[in-house]
Every structure is written in C-alpha cells, then in structure tokens.
Amino acid sequence: MSSSLLTGIMMDRPLLIRDILLHAERTCPDQEIVSVTGKGTYHRTTYGETFRRARKLANALEELNIRPGDRIATMAWNDYRHLEIYYAVACSGSVCHTINPRLTPEQITYIINHAEDSWLFTSINFMPLLETILPDIPNVKGFVILMDEEDGTITDLPRAIAYETLLAPASDKYEWPEFPETSASSLCYTSGTTGRPKGVLYSHRSTVLHTMMCNLSASIGLSEMDTVMPVVPMFHVNAWGVPYSAAMAGAKIVLPGPHMGNGELLQELIELEQVTVGFGVPTIWLALLHYLETSGKSVDSLIRIYTGGTASPRHLMDTFLRQYGVDTVHLWGMTELSPLGTLNQAEVRTDLSYDERMDLRCMQGRPAFGVEMKLKDDVGQTVPHDGKTPGFLYVRGYAVCRGYLGPVGDENETSAHSSHDKEGWLNTGDIATIDQQGYLRITDRAKDMIKSGGEWISSIELENLAMAHPDIVEAAAIAMPDKKWGERPLVIAVKKQGSTVIEQDLLNWYKDKLPGWMLPDKVVFVSELPHTATGKVVKSQLRSEIDRYLQNNHHTKGKSPEKKVHHSGLFM
Numbered sequence: 001m002s003s004s005l006l007t008g009i010m011m012d013r014p015l016l017i018r019d020i021l022l023h024a025e026r027t028c029p030d031q032e033i034v035s036v037t038g039k040g041t042y043h044r045t046t047y048g049e050t051f052r053r054a055r056k057l058a059n060a061l062e063e064l065n066i067r068p069g070d071r072i073a074t075m076a077w078n079d080y081r082h083l084e085i086y087y088a089v090a091c092s093g094s095v096c097h098t099i100n101p102r103l104t105p106e107q108i109t110y111i112i113n114h115a116e117d118s119w120l121f122t123s124i125n126f127m128p129l130l131e132t133i134l135p136d137i138p139n140v141k142g143f144v145i146l147m148d149e150e151d152g153t154i155t156d157l158p159r160a161i162a163y164e165t166l167l168a169p170a171s172d173k174y175e176w177p178e179f180p181e182t183s184a185s186s187l188c189y190t191s192g193t194t195g196r197p198k199g200v201l202y203s204h205r206s207t208v209l210h211t212m213m214c215n216l217s218a219s220i221g222l223s224e225m226d227t228v229m230p231v232v233p234m235f236h237v238n239a240w241g242v243p244y245s246a247a248m249a250g251a252k253i254v255l256p257g258p259h260m261g262n263g264e265l266l267q268e269l270i271e272l273e274q275v276t277v278g279f280g281v282p283t284i285w286l287a288l289l290h291y292l293e294t295s296g297k298s299v300d301s302l303i304r305i306y307t308g309g310t311a312s313p314r315h316l317m318d319t320f321l322r323q324y325g326v327d328t329v330h331l332w333g334m335t336e337l338s339p340l341g342t343l344n345q346a347e348v349r350t351d352l353s354y355d356e357r358m359d360l361r362c363m364q365g366r367p368a369f370g371v372e373m374k375l376k377d378d379v380g381q382t383v384p385h386d387g388k389t390p391g392f393l394y395v396r397g398y399a400v401c402r403g404y405l406g407p408v409g410d411e412n413e414t415s416a417h418s419s420h421d422k423e424g425w426l427n428t429g430d431i432a433t434i435d436q437q438g439y440l441r442i443t444d445r446a447k448d449m450i451k452s453g454g455e456w457i458s459s460i461e462l463e464n465l466a467m468a469h470p471d472i473v474e475a476a477a478i479a480m481p482d483k484k485w486g487e488r489p490l491v492i493a494v495k496k497q498g499s500t501v502i503e504q505d506l507l508n509w510y511k512d513k514l515p516g517w518m519l520p521d522k523v524v525f526v527s528e529l530p531h532t533a534t535g536k537v538v539k540s541q542l543r544s545e546i547d548r549y550l551q552n553n554h555h556t557k558g559k560s561p562e563k564k565v566h567h568s569g570l571f572m
C-alpha cells in the first residue's frame with residue numbers, strides 16, 4: 001500500500017475494559033446483580049456497589065504487592081465476588097487467570113505453574129482441592145478465600161486471607177490507570193482434551209472489541225431491558241463474555257453460583273428474577289427442560305437462550321420454542337475466539353417454514369462481525385463455500401488468539417506454528433461446511449471424525465439423528481476399529497427414564513435417514529455420558545472404555561447389551 005495514505009484525524013483512545021466499568025457506573029449504577037450463594041441464599045447488589053468494591057480490591061492488590069502484568073488466578077463460581085475480581089484485576093493492569101476447577105489436579109498444577117500465577121483467589125468449597133495441590137505450587141505467594149465473615153476463620157492453610165478481611169480496610173478511592181490496549185487482561189487455558197492445556201491470553205483490546213461484537217443487534221445485542229443469566233462458568237472463556245457485555249449494555253445479571261446444572265434452581269431463578277436471556281451448553285438446557293416437563297412449571301419471562309460449546313440437538317430447540325415460546329440461538333465458538341465465532345438467528349428467516357427454520361437452527365450460523373472463516377482440504381487447498389464440501393475450518397478476527405502463552409516474558413515462544421497457517425489464520429481443529437449465505441455447519445472435530453473405507457462419517461450427524469428419536473436423551477458417536485473398513489460407527493446413547501427402546505429399534509430408526517455405509521454398526525445404552533465441566537462429552541473416555549466393554553461382552557451377542565455390568569461403571 002502506498003505511503004501517501006492519509007491518516008484520519010480522530011482520537012486514538014485505547015480500548016480498555018476500564019471503560020466498560022466506567023460506562024456502567026455512569027449509566028446504570030443501580031442496575032441489579034443477583035447471585036446465588038453456596039448456601040442457596042440470594043445476594044443482591046448493584047453495578048455501582050460492585051465497582052466500588054472493585055476499587056477497594058484494586059487498593060488491596062497493591063497492598064499485596066501485586067504488580068501490573070502479574071497473573072492472579074481464580075477458582076470460583078459465577079457470583080458477585082468473581083465479578084469484582086474480573087474487573088479489579090484487569091483494570092488495575094494485572095491478568096485475571098480463571099481456572100477450571102473441574103480439570104484434574106495435575107492439569108491445574110500444570111496450569112498454575114505454567115502461568116506463573118502469583119496469587120490465587122478461591123471459593124471456599126475448592127479448599128480440599130487446593131490443599132491437594134498446595135505442595136506442587138510453591139511459587140504462589142498467597143491465597144484469598146472467597147468467604148463470608150460468618151463462615152469463620154480459614155483453615156490452617158498457610159499464607160491465606162479471607163476476601164472480606166482483605167477488602168475491609170481498603171479505601172474505595174482508586175484511579176483506574178491508562179495503559180496500552182494490547183496489554184493482557186485475562187487468561188484461560190483450553191480444556192486440554194487434545195494434549196496439554198494451552199493458555200489463551202486475552203488483551204484489553206480484544207475483550208472490548210469482542211464485547212462490542214456481542215452487543216451488536218445483529219449479534220447477541222443485550223439491552224438494559226434484559227435480565228441475563230450466564231449458566232456458562234466464569235472460569236471458562238469469561239462466561240462467553242457476558243460479564244462484560246451485560247455491563248456495557250446495562251443489563252441486570254443473575255449469577256447462579258455453584259448451582260449450574262440444577263434444573264429446579266434455574267427455573268426458580270428465571271421466575272423470581274424474570275430472566276429474559278440465558279447462556280449455557282445444551283446439557284444445562286436439557287436439565288432445565290427435563291425439570292419443566294416433569295414439574296409442569298414454566299419459564300414465562302424467558303425470551304431467548306444461547307446454546308453452544310457442542311452441537312445443539314434439534315429436539316431441544318424445537319421443544320423450547322413449541323412448548324415454552326423460547327427462541328434458541330445456536331452459537332459456535334472457542335476459547336481461542338473469546339469465544340464468539342458464529343451465531344444462528346434463525347427467527348429472522350421468515351421466508352422459511354417452521355420445519356425449515358428448525359433445520360436451519362441445527363447449523364451453527366453465520367460469522368459474527370469481526371470473524372472471518374475459510375475452509376481448507378488436507379493438502380491446504382481452499383475448499384468452496386458450497387454448503388456441501390467439508391474442510392478444515394480456519395478463522396481470523398479481532399478477538400482470535402495469534403498464538404498461545406509461552407514461557408512468560410518470551411513473546412516469541414507462542415507455539416503458534418502448529419495451530420496457525422502461514423497467513424496467521426487459526427486452525428480450529430473443526431471440520432465444517434460453509435454455504436453461500438455464510439452459514440457454518442460443524443460436521444465434527446477433526447479428531448472425532450469416523451473414517452470408514454476411506455469415507456468420512458460425521459459423528460455429529462449420527463448424534464443428532466439419535467437425539468431426534470423420542471426415547472433418546474443424549475447420544476455420542478465414536479469410531480470402532482474394524483478389520484475391513486478401518487473404522488465403523490458406534491452410537492452410545494442414554495434413553496429416557498422408563499423407556500424400553502432397544503438397540504435394534506435405534507438401528508432401524510437410522511435406516512431410512514442415511515446411506516447404508518453411514519449407518520452405525522452398533523448401539524450401546526448407558527445411564528449417562530461423561531461430560532467435561534464445559535458440557536462436552538468426553539469421547540476419549542468412551543473410546544478407552546468401549547474397547548474393554550466390547551471384549552467383555554463379545555460372547556453375549558444377541559443379548560441386550562444394556563444389561564451387562566462393566567467394571568468402569570460407565571457402561572451398564
């Protein structure tokens with residue numbers, strides 16, 4: 001580009017999370033933030049009070065000698081204190097490192113040491129976990145326990161202080177500093193289902209841009225009229241950015257604390273607090289739906305739910321709309337994308353029939369503004385966006401990571417070479433099609449595709465079809481080794497309570513819906529599927545256990561496999 005480009009004469013204000021905080025303080029100080037505590041009681045506060053306490057915390061962090069750039073870890077639920085930490089840490093120039101407490105103690109130890117966390121803030125109920133890993137995290141200088149005064153004194157944990165004790169003497173006068181917008185604000189490690197967890201280091205700029213991307217009306221577009229309930233944990237990808245987007249929009253926030261998967265509590269919260277918008281993985285919404293169906297209760301205030309993290313079953317979206325008038329917006333995203341990638345506002349397609357719109361909803365949607373997508377084949381050639389040809393999905397955008405956190409202080413060591421192509425696009429590890437209107441359909445994670453006789457079979461398609469059966473609650477499809485074809489599909493399903501459906505029924509169900517070579521060879525029923533804390537089925541566990549299961553049950557051909565007891569306990 002020629003050097004004669006003219007520079008615009010506009011202010012060059014840095015994009016800082018501080019500005020979201022200041023904006024909320026100016027425009028909606030009295031808007032409510034409701035949290036459910038560990039004891040099940042409701043705690044009520046406002047944006048004004050939350051940010052006043054965030055200032056006290058910023059002063060307290062200085063007292064603890066925490067410096068700009070230091071990583072401050074959290075192991076905490078969705079509640080007001082976690083929100084205060086989010087803002088106080090990032091806006092004072094340190095980095096809020098949210099840790100998923102559902103990872104293994106080894107992974108958590110690895111993450112804390114890799115990130116070189118200097119302090120750790122933890123909910124009181126993770127104390128046993130903390131005590132387990134304590135000897136292996138010697139570089140953490142101290143621990144702040146998120147607890148009420150009346151919860152008593154802290155155990156004999158060394159270098160520990162209660163959050164309220166830390167805050168009590170601190171002044172609420174604090175001038176949020178200004179610094180370059182590219183400064184790191186928060187850190188989240190991927191779940192490590194494909195190797196070591198990798199650190200995604202968000203910046204103030206990427207976070208503010210992501211918040212604006214979410215708040216466009218063509219996107220999620222929260223408003224002051226909304227009461228938002230993120231049932232996605234604040235320890236994973238910043239609860240899909242809701243703590244920022246709700247504050248920017250002035251929406252009321254309802255935080256369910258440790259009670260995420262409890263359908264009864266979610267229904268109660270929705271009714272009592274008049275929640276209009278919810279965010280969660282399909283498992284959460286299935287739990288709510290199950291409670292609604294069994295209790296006969298309703299969720300009248302609820303207008304929209306956003307679902308992502310894994311493909312959303314059609315019947316989930318259909319039942320919510322038909323029975324409860326709730327619109328489901330299907331999202332696709334990743335930790336690496338902050339996380340918003342695509343979203344599917346199927347309701348805008350008034351040109352389509354109800355059933356056609358429902359089919360459309362099963363796709364992951366079109367890119368949010370600020371996200372670009374392309375497909376490549378296995379030799380790196382571009383794949384056409386014809387809605388049919390699958391390819392490896394690559395993305396780039398305003399809030400997409402350009403590498404992963406290497407040893408801190410070594411900016412070049414970001415291990416980007418394995419995850420990004422030469423042009424700097426991120427390889428998502430997903431296989432997808434994109435149609436001419438820009439709609440994305442994820443057909444699989446590359447590692448979950450089933451290759452039979454050289455042809456790819458989509459595990460997501462097999463799962464969606466199984467879950468469309470009226471007696472099936474959840475299903476996972478995995479590859480079974482096969483001498484002739486290399487791999488053949490096996491479906492592992494959870495049936496509805498009291499259902500008498502058997503393997504052959506489900507195999508017959510598939511018959512007129514797929515070509516012969518795509519049909520699953522076998523169906524196994526289990527009482528439940530193993531999930532990660534972020535709602536994904538742990539297919540690696542299914543793969544390792546299914547081999548043993550099949551060997552154990554080899555001689556029982558013809559008998560109903562669900563009756564067999566497997567020593568892992570997973571397979572019935």
Ligand code: ADP
Nearest residue numbers: 190191308309310311331332333334335442445
């Ligand atoms: P991880 O830490 O495992 O990367 P993420 O939450 O970042 O966890 O997971 C991102 C992955 O989740 C995507 O690459 C994709 O495979 C899957 N995913 C997310 N949303 C959807 C969706 N709507 N449909 C299908 N897969 C999805």
